[in-house]
Amino acid sequence: GENVEQHPSTLSVQEGDSAVIKCTYSDSASNYFPWYKQELGKRPQLIIDIRSNVGEKKDQRIAVTLNKTAKHFSLHITETQPEDSAVYFCAVTTGNQFYFGTGTSLTVIP
Amino acid sequence: EAQVTQNPRYLITVTGKKLTVTCSQNMNHEYMSWYRQDPGLGLRQIYYSMNVEVTDKGDVPEGYKVSRKEKRNFPLILESPSPNQTSLYFCASSFARGPYEQYFGPGTRLTVT
Numbered sequence: 001g002e003n004v005e006q007h008p009s010t011l012s013v014q015e016g017d018s019a020v021i022k023c024t025y026s027d028s029a030s031n032y033f034p035w036y037k038q039e040l041g042k043r044p045q046l047i048i049d050i051r052s053n054v055g056e057k058k059d060q061r062i063a064v065t066l067n068k069t070a071k072h073f074s075l076h077i078t079e080t081q082p083e084d085s086a087v088y089f090c091a092v093t094t095g096n097q098f099y100f101g102t103g104t105s106l107t108v109i110p
Numbered sequence: 111e112a113q114v115t116q117n118p119r120y121l122i123t124v125t126g127k128k129l130t131v132t133c134s135q136n137m138n139h140e141y142m143s144w145y146r147q148d149p150g151l152g153l154r155q156i157y158y159s160m161n162v163e164v165t166d167k168g169d170v171p172e173g174y175k176v177s178r179k180e181k182r183n184f185p186l187i188l189e190s191p192s193p194n195q196t197s198l199y200f201c202a203s204s205f206a207r208g209p210y211e212q213y214f215g216p217g218t219r220l221t222v223t
Contacts (some may be wrong), residue, residue, distance in 0.1 A: 032208065032209035095208045095209075098143065103152050
């Protein structure tokens with residue numbers, strides 16, 4: 001099956017700095033790469049996603065880049081704010097089954 | 111309001127006592143799925159369903175059963191729960207299989223003693 005690795009597992013940044021989280025995957029047939037944010041005690045919620053035919057996607061302060069050749073994709077959060085503090089999960093799928101990374105706990109220090 | 115609901119939200123039970131966690135969505139989604147979340151392991155898919163009467167195993171199906179008799183409902187059944195099934199469970203749904211956003215339910219925290 002697919003193997004998804006996510007790094008780092010924890011990340012602390014100063015407010016206003018950027019944060020980058022990276023995921024690697026093993027199945028070259030994977031074609032959809034979402035990122036989810038999970039606040040403490042809450043359900044995961046999609047924040048951005050990218051399909052395999054696109055290299056980069058941006059939504060205000062959040063961006064995702066995909067390198068299909070190297071089989072990795074990254075989440076970029078710029079101008080971080082305290083409300084960005086949460087656990088972030090990457091995921092991959094070929095269409096049927098979803099595989100999630102183990103999560104990154106992001107802390108934004110005011 | 112478009113939503114995924116799960117019941118119960120919290121459950122404490124004993125080893126071997128059959129239980130069912132219900133999941134329902136009101137968005138007419140074809141794809142539904144169950145995940146378990148454990149510290150340090152992220153979300154792992156238990157079972158998924160691409161439509162009514164179509165279900166398939168995910169990464170960690172052992173000890174679980176599911177059924178999809180109606181499009182809106184996707185119950186998770188633990189026939190003989192064991193302590194290693196103590197976990198936080200999420201149901202999710204999406205428009206169809208493939209590159210679509212999954213909407214998660216609020217979660218069910220299960221403790222098996």
